[in-house]
Amino acid sequence: MVLLETHGLTARYGDFQALFGVDARLEAGETVAIIGANGAGKTTLMRSITGVLRNAAEQIRHKGVEIGHLPADTIMKRGIAMVPEGRKLFPSLSVEENLIIGGQNKRGRDLGDRIDSMIARLTGAPDPMELSAGHDGVGYWTLETIYDLFPILKERRHSPGTALSGGQQQMVAIGRALMSNPDVLLCDEISLGLAPVVIRDIYAALPKIRESGASVIVVEQDIGQAMAVADRVYCMMEGRVTLQGRPSDISRDDIHAAYFGEAA
Amino acid sequence: MIWVDTILQGVLLGGLYALFAAGLSLVFGIMRLVNLAHGDLIVFGAYLILIVVSVLGLHPFLAAFIAAPVMFVFGWVLQKAVLNRTLGDDILPPLLVTFGLSIVIQNGLLEAFSADSQRISMGPLETASVSIGPISAGVLPLLTFGSAVLVIVALNRLFYRTAIGRAFRATSDDPTTASLMGIRPDRVFATATAIAMLVVTIAALYLGTRANFDPNVGPARLIYAFEAVIIGGLGSLWGTLAGGIIIGVAQTVGAAINPEWQILAGHVAFLVVLLVRPRGLFPRGN
Amino acid sequence: MAATYTVTTRTPASSMAMISALVIVAILFAAPYFASRGLIQDLFFILTMLTLAQFWNLLAGYGGLVSVGQQAFVGLGAYALYGMVILMGLDPIISILFAGIAALVLAVPTAFFAFRLQGAYFAIGTWVIAEVARLSVAQWQAVGGGTGTSLPRSALREMMLVGWIESAFDVRASAARDILTYWLALVLAVATIAGIYWLLRSKPGLALAAVRDNTEAARSVGVDAGRMKWFVFLTSACGTGLAGGLIYLQKARISPDAAFSVTDWTAYVIFIVVIGGIGTIEGPILGVLIFFLLQSVLADYGSWYLMVLGLIGISVMLFAPRGLWGLISERTGIQLFPVRRRLSGGTIKKREG
Ligand SMILES: Nc1ncnc2c1ncn2[C@@H]1O[C@H](COP(=O)(O)OP(=O)(O)OP(=O)(O)O)[C@@H](O)[C@H]1O
Numbered sequence A: 001m002v003l004l005e006t007h008g009l010t011a012r013y014g015d016f017q018a019l020f021g022v023d024a025r026l027e028a029g030e031t032v033a034i035i036g037a038n039g040a041g042k043t044t045l046m047r048s049i050t051g052v053l054r055n056a057a058e059q060i061r062h063k064g065v066e067i068g069h070l071p072a073d074t075i076m077k078r079g080i081a082m083v084p085e086g087r088k089l090f091p092s093l094s095v096e097e098n099l100i101i102g103g104q105n106k107r108g109r110d111l112g113d114r115i116d117s118m119i120a121r122l123t124g125a126p127d128p129m130e131l132s133a134g135h136d137g138v139g140y141w142t143l144e145t146i147y148d149l150f151p152i153l154k155e156r157r158h159s160p161g162t163a164l165s166g167g168q169q170q171m172v173a174i175g176r177a178l179m180s181n182p183d184v185l186l187c188d189e190i191s192l193g194l195a196p197v198v199i200r201d202i203y204a205a206l207p208k209i210r211e212s213g214a215s216v217i218v219v220e221q222d223i224g225q226a227m228a229v230a231d232r233v234y235c236m237m238e239g240r241v242t243l244q245g246r247p248s249d250i251s252r253d254d255i256h257a258a259y260f261g262e263a264a
Numbered sequence B: 001m002i003w004v005d006t007i008l009q010g011v012l013l014g015g016l017y018a019l020f021a022a023g024l025s026l027v028f029g030i031m032r033l034v035n036l037a038h039g040d041l042i043v044f045g046a047y048l049i050l051i052v053v054s055v056l057g058l059h060p061f062l063a064a065f066i067a068a069p070v071m072f073v074f075g076w077v078l079q080k081a082v083l084n085r086t087l088g089d090d091i092l093p094p095l096l097v098t099f100g101l102s103i104v105i106q107n108g109l110l111e112a113f114s115a116d117s118q119r120i121s122m123g124p125l126e127t128a129s130v131s132i133g134p135i136s137a138g139v140l141p142l143l144t145f146g147s148a149v150l151v152i153v154a155l156n157r158l159f160y161r162t163a164i165g166r167a168f169r170a171t172s173d174d175p176t177t178a179s180l181m182g183i184r185p186d187r188v189f190a191t192a193t194a195i196a197m198l199v200v201t202i203a204a205l206y207l208g209t210r211a212n213f214d215p216n217v218g219p220a221r222l223i224y225a226f227e228a229v230i231i232g233g234l235g236s237l238w239g240t241l242a243g244g245i246i247i248g249v250a251q252t253v254g255a256a257i258n259p260e261w262q263i264l265a266g267h268v269a270f271l272v273v274l275l276v277r278p279r280g281l282f283p284r285g286n
Numbered sequence C: 001m002a003a004t005y006t007v008t009t010r011t012p013a014s015s016m017a018m019i020s021a022l023v024i025v026a027i028l029f030a031a032p033y034f035a036s037r038g039l040i041q042d043l044f045f046i047l048t049m050l051t052l053a054q055f056w057n058l059l060a061g062y063g064g065l066v067s068v069g070q071q072a073f074v075g076l077g078a079y080a081l082y083g084m085v086i087l088m089g090l091d092p093i094i095s096i097l098f099a100g101i102a103a104l105v106l107a108v109p110t111a112f113f114a115f116r117l118q119g120a121y122f123a124i125g126t127w128v129i130a131e132v133a134r135l136s137v138a139q140w141q142a143v144g145g146g147t148g149t150s151l152p153r154s155a156l157r158e159m160m161l162v163g164w165i166e167s168a169f170d171v172r173a174s175a176a177r178d179i180l181t182y183w184l185a186l187v188l189a190v191a192t193i194a195g196i197y198w199l200l201r202s203k204p205g206l207a208l209a210a211v212r213d214n215t216e217a218a219r220s221v222g223v224d225a226g227r228m229k230w231f232v233f234l235t236s237a238c239g240t241g242l243a244g245g246l247i248y249l250q251k252a253r254i255s256p257d258a259a260f261s262v263t264d265w266t267a268y269v270i271f272i273v274v275i276g277g278i279g280t281i282e283g284p285i286l287g288v289l290i291f292f293l294l295q296s297v298l299a300d301y302g303s304w305y306l307m308v309l310g311l312i313g314i315s316v317m318l319f320a321p322r323g324l325w326g327l328i329s330e331r332t333g334i335q336l337f338p339v340r341r342r343l344s345g346g347t348i349k350k351r352e353g
């Protein structure tokens, strides 16, 4: 079953076009890796899917519903969570609060949603309650299970999020995203700037995450890492998908060409 | 002895100024918006309470309970429909829009209620006082001060102990990432302004019962509130109370020396603090 | 291959504008020969408000310094003039210079305090200083304390040039005074616009735009943002003080509440600039004309008038933040006072690679 797909997705920052018709999909239960050089448009793709960058309708579908035009919070409440590039922990919140906030608005049932839903019924705007009705946010992940996954966070739970090491911060960012029990988890460069041992620890969490029922997209610059964890790989260059396939079907030369352009 | 009394009056007056300031401080802390209409909104609240008192014949405290939800909704709509559109990197739009709002509210009130000064009557409570030994203090000023302390305790709890407070802090840190957590920044800002309007209602109650007011007194309240916030240090509600007290004491001491110096003394105290501690007395470390 | 480039800031519209501006100024100078006294007074009002608006625009629109305390400089300038005339017996015309100097002197401590505050707090900080100035002046008994005072008749009668105008135009002394203050207001407004135009086209002016757009970037290319802020603030204060002195010389009566009125000298001015178009020289000119029209139509409605003005200001800020002039120049591309440099001539060769 196709969980998430993009069709001819374009994105622009003002006059600058960053994506030129990206077609990609994520099947239920899959782990997909997206690789590409700096500036290839990987983060832009993630930001488009999560609604941080608004898109045209008809370019992104999640469980068969158009989500391209929806605001970021409604998309999250449908069950798409993101570990953003650069972790982006909230400095005013403790580690535990950073985790809690990931799950406190996981269902589209707050007062604001109800009000907007009423307005939507009158005006015909997208109804946030209806759109997020399929996701109840209940599942394996709770504060306890996240502390089981990353025990160090329990020890440091009262520290400010930003007082942690890079690897620990990345754990908080992953835990924060999991707190909503998403069915799609997007991870943007979770190994960036971390030592190999730390990267290994973080990737060790991946099987557990898949087991909990989430399908995963990881954005990676480390091709070896991506090939090792992914069921399928997309390679991007200058805003386009230049290669896709199963790691076992792709040769080094293919990747080299897709990653750096023609000159092999 | 007269000096002890003067200073006590000043401290209690500081409670009123802290009430003026708390809403301003809350909104600034969350969305970096300085609402130049804040003082006028307090005056607007006082007229609202006055109407409820005179139409329904209720006690002012009960009337404030009726006015509070109205102000809450008004704040929510104001933020959602108008002020959210002004937020961004440019400081001009929020300033100029709230300045325009200040003029609109002032003149709307003038048109509706004329320039005559009004007072919300508290009956015998207005003159009641308690004395401990030789020192006596009015019940109403004591209530004001107590309310200010309660409001600050409540806002601090809201900020640091509740889900809404977490959302406030997260949105203030980074609205984009907050939206990835299922938080809609627009709504958080609207809620914050709505809550600020509850504090404004409490401030309005005491503004209207302790002294006369008219449609033009708003800007001066804004200035006192602003001075209290800056003296206290941005982001610290207890600091704001301290700032209010400093302005209050400076004003009563100034007035004791020469009645015409009351307001001037408050401003001078503010400038002195700004001179020696530009970041306020209790700046939030960063 | 000898492509010649010329860097100009002139546009066809601006050359036309230059000529029309000269013609308009000439007509305005001649106005006392044919205009009624009422019209002269209206024009005086328009010109002084225009001067105030141009200086506020320089501060906020170009310098990013949103002051809500310009009434401090109007009031202090006016009181300095009264002080000089009443206490020193100086000629009122000479005293106008002291209005500018006094405002300049007040601007130094004001800037010193207010520059410690960021953004919106700067705005309220300037307002506090204006209040302090108002309350202090109200303590100054020699010029009437809280109730205010009038310019002494003798000083008005012996004012320089008035006698000459009286005989040249065959009018009474009070009308001659109006003509004289009108001419001065015209000189001040023209000098202000020309000065600001010159400033914006000069090197420091371009730096100023850089400061407004991005303080960090400006600093990195070596613009001293701090010094520019001081320069703009002091210049605006001085010009505002001169206008204040002139306004109250014409009124011949002053009180602290009127001279330091935030509504009259700051709110109106802000609306003029916002409605006309902030950050342009054309904006305040257009704004003051609209403001005057609105006032003529609505002034009888008192507070309704201010409400409407406030609502218009809010709407413009929300829906057309660059004001009416912004809308016009967007549609038509017309710039009467172009400050941006344009490259013309030659051909831009595409780089091959
Ligand atoms: N906020 C922005 N404004 C303008 N251009 C942007 C913005 N963010 C990204 N871009 C541009 O869009 C293109 C794609 O950027 P994106 O961040 O998606 O790349 P990426 O593949 O994630 O790179 P990296 O590996 O460095 O994270 C780049 O050319 C970048 O310069």
Ligand SMILES: [Mg+2]
Residues within 6 Å of the ligand: A042, A043, A044, A085, A188, A189
């Ligand atoms: Mg990236």
